[in-house]
Amino acid sequence: MxxxxxxxxxxxxxxxxxxxxxxxxxxxxxxxxxxxxxxxxxxxxxxxxxxxxxxxxxxxxxxxxxxxxxxxxxxxxxxxxxxxxxxxxxxxxxxxxxxxxxxxxxxxxxxxxxxxxxxxxxxxxxxxxxxxxxxxxxxxxxxxxxxxxxxxxxxxxxxxxxxxxDAVTGLSGSGPAYVYLIIEALSDGGVKAGLPRNLSTALAAQTVLGAAEMVLARGEHPGVLKDAVASPGGTTIAGLATLEDRGVRGALIAAVDAATKRSAELGK
Ligand SMILES: NC(=O)C1=CN([C@@H]2O[C@H](COP(=O)(O)OP(=O)(O)OC[C@H]3O[C@@H](n4cnc5c(N)ncnc54)[C@H](O)[C@@H]3O)[C@@H](O)[C@H]2O)C=CC1
Ligand SMILES: O=C(O)[C@@H]1CCC=N1
CATH class of the missing domain: 3.40.50.720 (NAD(P)-binding Rossmann-like Domain)
Structure with missing residues (x-):
C-alpha cells in the first residue's frame, strides 16, 4: 500500500x-x-x-x-x-x-x-x-x-x-456493544457472587474471548462446544436453564433484528 x-x-x-x-x-x-x-x-x-x-x-x-x-x-x-x-x-x-x-x-x-x-x-x-x-x-x-x-x-x-x-450492521457493526453489555453483566454477576470488580471483569472478558476463539479456531458448532461445558446435574446447566428461562437467546435474536431494521430505516 x-x-x-x-x-x-x-x-x-x-x-x-x-x-x-x-x-x-x-x-x-x-x-x-x-x-x-x-x-x-x-x-x-x-x-x-x-x-x-x-x-x-x-x-x-x-x-x-x-x-x-x-x-x-x-x-x-x-x-x-x-x-x-x-x-x-x-x-x-x-x-x-x-x-x-x-x-x-x-x-x-x-x-x-x-x-x-x-x-x-x-x-x-x-x-x-x-x-x-x-x-x-x-x-x-x-x-x-x-x-x-x-x-x-x-x-x-x-x-x-x-x-x-443491513443485517451485517445489525450483527457485527452494532454487535460489540451487545458483547460489552454481556461482559458488564457477567462481571456484575461475579461481583454479586463475591468477586472483586477487577478480577470479575477480567474473567468475564477473557471468557468471551476464549469462547469466541474456540468457535473460530475449531470450526465447531457453538451448541457442541456449549454441551462440552455442561456436566449432567452440574453448575453450567443450572446457569443455562436460567438464561433460557429469562429469554436471553430470543432477546439477542430480537436485538440483531431490531438493529438490522434500523439500518434499513436510516437509509430511507
Ligand atoms: N461507531 C461504530 O461502532 C460504527 C460506526 N459506523 C458508522 O460510522 C459512521 C461514523 O460513526 P461514528 O464514528 O460512531 O460517529 P462519531 O459521531 O463518533 O463521528 C462522526 C464524526 O463526523 C463529524 N462530522 C459531522 N458532520 C461532518 C461533515 N459534514 N464533514 C466531516 N465530518 C463531519 C463529527 O463531528 C464527528 O466527529 C456512521 O455512519 C456509523 O453508521 C459503522 C460501523 C461501526
Ligand atoms: O449505532 C450505529 O448506528 C452505528 C452503526 C453500527 C455501529 N454503530
Missing part, C-alpha cells in the same frame, strides 16, 4: 478505530493519513494520537489530495457531504462506512460510481474487527481488493451482496 494516501471525512469513533488499526498493522504510515472534521478537536485528537497524520482544513481538501476518501460521518450528515463533495471525487476511490446508506444513494449524491460500501466495527482498533463490504458498478476489482486488504489488516473482511449489509 506504499504511496496510497487515505483521508477520513469525519474523525469520530470509527475513523479513529480504522486509523489506529491501519497504522498498527503497518499497512499505512500515519503520514499517509489525513482527517477533516467540523469539530477541530476531533481531528486534532487523532493527529496527536498518531503523529504524522495530517489535519485537513476542509472535506474538499481531502477530496483533492487523497487517493482513497473514507466517509466516516453519521448517516444523518451524509446529505451535507453530498453538497460539499458531489462531483468533486473524479478519479478517487470512495469508501462509505455509514450504516444504512445504499450504494445507489451514495453514487447519486456523490456523482461518482467508484464507491465501496463497508460495514466495519470498532474492534478494528485492536486488529480484531469484523467487516463486510459491497462494490458499486464503477468500483473495479482492484478497488475491491484494496478495500479488502485494508479491512483484512484490521480483522476479517467479507465481500457480500449489498442486500446483506
Amino acid at each position: 506504499a504511496g496510497t494516501t487515505l483521508g477520513f471525512i469525519g474523525a469520530g469513533q470509527m475513523a479513529r478505530a480504522l486509523a489506529h488499526g491501519f497504522v498498527s498493522a503497518k499497512l499505512l504510515d500515519a503520514s499517509s493519513l489525513t482527517a477533516a472534521d467540523p469539530v477541530p478537536a476531533a481531528a486534532e485528537k487523532l493527529a496527536s494520537e498518531l503523529p504524522g497524520l495530517k489535519v485537513a482544513a476542509s472535506n474538499v481538501a481531502i477530496a483533492s489530495s487523497c487517493d482513497v476518501v473514507v466517509l466516516a460521518v453519521k448517516p444523518q450528515a451524509m446529505s451535507a457531504v453530498y453538497q460539499e463533495l458531489g462531483g468533486k471525487l473524479a478519479g478517487k476511490l470512495v469508501v462509505s462506512i455509514a450504516a444504512g446508506i445504499s450504494l445507489a444513494k451514495l453514487c447519486e449524491g456523490l456523482k461518482t460510481q467508484r464507491v465501496v460500501r463497508v460495514m466495519p466495527n470498532t474492534p478494528a482498533l485492536v486488529g480484531k474487527g469484523a467487516s463486510a463490504y459491497a462494490l458499486a458498478a464503477g468500483a473495479t476489482a482492484e478497488d475491491g481488493a484494496l478495500v479488502g486488504k485494508l479491512l483484512a489488516a484490521v480483522g476479517t473482511a467479507h465481500q457480500v451482496d449489498e442486500k446483506l449489509l
Whole structure:
C-alpha cells in the first residue's frame, strides 16, 4: 500500500478505530493519513494520537489530495457531504462506512460510481474487527481488493451482496456493544457472587474471548462446544436453564433484528 494516501471525512469513533488499526498493522504510515472534521478537536485528537497524520482544513481538501476518501460521518450528515463533495471525487476511490446508506444513494449524491460500501466495527482498533463490504458498478476489482486488504489488516473482511449489509450492521457493526453489555453483566454477576470488580471483569472478558476463539479456531458448532461445558446435574446447566428461562437467546435474536431494521430505516 506504499504511496496510497487515505483521508477520513469525519474523525469520530470509527475513523479513529480504522486509523489506529491501519497504522498498527503497518499497512499505512500515519503520514499517509489525513482527517477533516467540523469539530477541530476531533481531528486534532487523532493527529496527536498518531503523529504524522495530517489535519485537513476542509472535506474538499481531502477530496483533492487523497487517493482513497473514507466517509466516516453519521448517516444523518451524509446529505451535507453530498453538497460539499458531489462531483468533486473524479478519479478517487470512495469508501462509505455509514450504516444504512445504499450504494445507489451514495453514487447519486456523490456523482461518482467508484464507491465501496463497508460495514466495519470498532474492534478494528485492536486488529480484531469484523467487516463486510459491497462494490458499486464503477468500483473495479482492484478497488475491491484494496478495500479488502485494508479491512483484512484490521480483522476479517467479507465481500457480500449489498442486500446483506443491513443485517451485517445489525450483527457485527452494532454487535460489540451487545458483547460489552454481556461482559458488564457477567462481571456484575461475579461481583454479586463475591468477586472483586477487577478480577470479575477480567474473567468475564477473557471468557468471551476464549469462547469466541474456540468457535473460530475449531470450526465447531457453538451448541457442541456449549454441551462440552455442561456436566449432567452440574453448575453450567443450572446457569443455562436460567438464561433460557429469562429469554436471553430470543432477546439477542430480537436485538440483531431490531438493529438490522434500523439500518434499513436510516437509509430511507
Ligand atoms: N461507531 C461504530 O461502532 C460504527 C460506526 N459506523 C458508522 O460510522 C459512521 C461514523 O460513526 P461514528 O464514528 O460512531 O460517529 P462519531 O459521531 O463518533 O463521528 C462522526 C464524526 O463526523 C463529524 N462530522 C459531522 N458532520 C461532518 C461533515 N459534514 N464533514 C466531516 N465530518 C463531519 C463529527 O463531528 C464527528 O466527529 C456512521 O455512519 C456509523 O453508521 C459503522 C460501523 C461501526
Ligand atoms: O449505532 C450505529 O448506528 C452505528 C452503526 C453500527 C455501529 N454503530
